Each structure stands twice: as C-alpha cells, then as structure tokens.
Amino acid sequence: MILVTGATGTVGREVVRRLPADRAVRIMARDPSRISTAPPTAEVVRGDFTDPTSLTGALRAVSTVFLVTNQLGDDDARFLHAARTAGVRHVVKLSAAAVTDSGAQDLITRWQRRNEELLRGSAMQWTLLRPRSFMSNALSWAASIRSDGVVRALGASSPNACVDPRDIADVAVRALTEEGHAGRVHTLTGPQAITAVQQTAVLAELLGRPLRCEEWDPQQARTALHERYPPPVAQALLDSAHRQRQGAKAQVEAGVPALLGRPAGSFCTWARDHLGAFTGA
Incomplete structure (x- = not known):
C-alpha cells in the first residue's frame, strides 16, 4: 500500500x-472532501499530522509513503514516529534544493534540513526529492496580469532554474514504485535558469498581449510579504530572494532527464498548459 x-x-x-x-x-x-483527483480505486482517509490516532489509521498496512509537510514545526517528527511504529519500509520525502547551500540559513531551509536528518535517522529506507522553485509559483502573478498586465517580482532579473511540478511528480512516482531509489537524493530543476523578466516575455507571447515586469524594491517586498506571512516566514522568503539575486538558484541539474529519460519540461510548456489561469478562462 x-x-x-x-x-x-x-x-x-x-x-x-x-x-x-x-x-x-x-x-x-x-x-477528505478537498480531494478531487483521486482515482476510483484509491482510498481517501482523514489524517492530521497533529493527531496521532488519525496517523495510526492512515498508516495501517502501508509500506511506502510520499511525505509532504509545509507547516513549520514538528509534523515530520510525529509522522515518522507513527510510520516507523506502523512498519512502513520506505519514505519518499519532498524537500528543497536549498538545503545543500551553505549560505541558506533562513528559518525554512533550517527546518527542511532538520526534517531530512530526522528521516535519515529513522531506520526506514528513504529517498529525498530536492526541487528548485516550482514553475507554478508564477500563478501568483495571474491576478495582476489579468487586471493590468503587470508582473511584480522581487529580483526580477535574477535567474532561477525552476522546475515543472509535473516533473517532480513523475520522479516521485518512480521512487514510490520502482526499486533502486532507497538512500538516494534527487535534485530536480528545469532545463534552464530563467528570470521573472523572461517568464513575463513568455507569457506575453502566449497571451498575445503586452505585459511588463516591475521590480519590487526591498521595502515593497517586505511590506507585501508581511501582509501574507508571519514575520519569521516573511524574512525567510526575503533571504531566499537575496540568495537568488546572488545566483544561488541558477544551477541546472541533470536529475530530471537522467531519471525520466526525457528533457525536463520548459517554462513555456508549463505556461501554455496553464494559460487559462492568466486569462480567467
């Protein structure tokens, strides 16, 4: 299971x-009512990382897990304890490429490093997926593109080897269903580093309308992020953007083509497949 x-x-x-x-x-x-993509044969259960009883039920008879956590705290520790107790053999963990960057000391990256250490020390088999930023982060621009044809970004001219989430999922499925991934780390990027300015140009061509990319200054970014996130998380995101401006996220890795036997998906392909989000269709 x-x-x-x-x-x-x-x-x-x-x-x-x-x-x-x-x-x-x-x-x-x-x-469970939010699960809209489940195949008819899949079992959907309620489970909460903070509820040990629900974890026990969700993990019953499970051999392999795809683990995603996104709340800063102890969700990984609680889940891994329950998984080990339930007899789970293999955990495929979604982590982040930043964990290998010695210059990344922000709150979120430190949390991810600690979670990786917990998994490595859990006595279960493990596989770590370390993607760069998701191409789908561009969806945060959809409203301003629809309303006034503007992309607003911090570090708009700094490159990021962002990856199509569908490629991450394809690698995850390989790791969950094939032998040979235990004890391995897969770093996943797109086929090229691309800036927000270049992404804006791609979207403009696909939409057939002019768009402009506006650079947020640090204070504008700080204000916008503090409106959406708690101060420590907002600061972590600002630190991450600073590292991107220094070129820390531009490295293209061979993980996706090596594992899937095909090129990594481009931003143009991802944008074309999600164009409706930018038109309101």
Missing part, C-alpha cells in the same frame, strides 16, 4: 494522478 500525503498540494495531486492503477493507494488529507 502506498500512502500519499499533501494530495491537495501542487505536487501531491500530480502524484495521485500518475500512480499506476494497479497499485493500492491511500490518500491522507485533513479534509
């Missing part, structure tokens, strides 16, 4: 879509 967590998220829902129909799959969600 494969257990998928994070199935309402960007990568998790793509994993659910891609798992083979002949595999026994269970999907854990805080609110």
Whole structure:
C-alpha cells in the first residue's frame, strides 16, 4: 500500500494522478472532501499530522509513503514516529534544493534540513526529492496580469532554474514504485535558469498581449510579504530572494532527464498548459 500525503498540494495531486492503477493507494488529507483527483480505486482517509490516532489509521498496512509537510514545526517528527511504529519500509520525502547551500540559513531551509536528518535517522529506507522553485509559483502573478498586465517580482532579473511540478511528480512516482531509489537524493530543476523578466516575455507571447515586469524594491517586498506571512516566514522568503539575486538558484541539474529519460519540461510548456489561469478562462 502506498500512502500519499499533501494530495491537495501542487505536487501531491500530480502524484495521485500518475500512480499506476494497479497499485493500492491511500490518500491522507485533513479534509477528505478537498480531494478531487483521486482515482476510483484509491482510498481517501482523514489524517492530521497533529493527531496521532488519525496517523495510526492512515498508516495501517502501508509500506511506502510520499511525505509532504509545509507547516513549520514538528509534523515530520510525529509522522515518522507513527510510520516507523506502523512498519512502513520506505519514505519518499519532498524537500528543497536549498538545503545543500551553505549560505541558506533562513528559518525554512533550517527546518527542511532538520526534517531530512530526522528521516535519515529513522531506520526506514528513504529517498529525498530536492526541487528548485516550482514553475507554478508564477500563478501568483495571474491576478495582476489579468487586471493590468503587470508582473511584480522581487529580483526580477535574477535567474532561477525552476522546475515543472509535473516533473517532480513523475520522479516521485518512480521512487514510490520502482526499486533502486532507497538512500538516494534527487535534485530536480528545469532545463534552464530563467528570470521573472523572461517568464513575463513568455507569457506575453502566449497571451498575445503586452505585459511588463516591475521590480519590487526591498521595502515593497517586505511590506507585501508581511501582509501574507508571519514575520519569521516573511524574512525567510526575503533571504531566499537575496540568495537568488546572488545566483544561488541558477544551477541546472541533470536529475530530471537522467531519471525520466526525457528533457525536463520548459517554462513555456508549463505556461501554455496553464494559460487559462492568466486569462480567467
């Protein structure tokens, strides 16, 4: 039995879509009614990282897990304890490429490093997926593109080897269903580093309308992020943007083509497939 967590998220829902129909799959969600992509054969159960009883039920008879956590805190520790107790053999963990960057000392990256250490020390088999930023982060521009044809970004001219979440999901499914991934780390990027200015140009061409990219100054970015996130998280995101401006996120890795036997998906392809979000269709 494969257990998928994070199935309402960007990568998790793509994993659910891609798992083979002949595999026994269970999907854990805080609110099962939000699961809209589950195949008819999948079992959907309520589970909460903060509720040990629900974890015990979700993990019953499970051998392999796709683990996604996004709340700073101890969710990984609680889940890994429950998984080890339930006899889970293999955990495929969604982490982040920044964990290998010695210059990344922000709160979020330190949390991810600690979670990786917990998994490595859990006595279960493990696989770590370390993607660069998701191409789907561009969806945060959709409203301003629709309303006034503007992309507003911090570090608009700094490159990021962002990756299509569907590629991450394809790699995750390989790791969940094939032998040979235990004890391995897969760093996943797109085929090229691309800036927000270049992404804006791609979207303008696909939409057939002029768009402009406006650079946020640090104070504008700080104000906008503090309106959306708690101060420590906002600061972590500002620190991450600073590292990107220094070129820390421009390295292209061979993980996706090596694992999938095809080129990594481009931003142009991702944008074309999600163009409706930018038109309101």
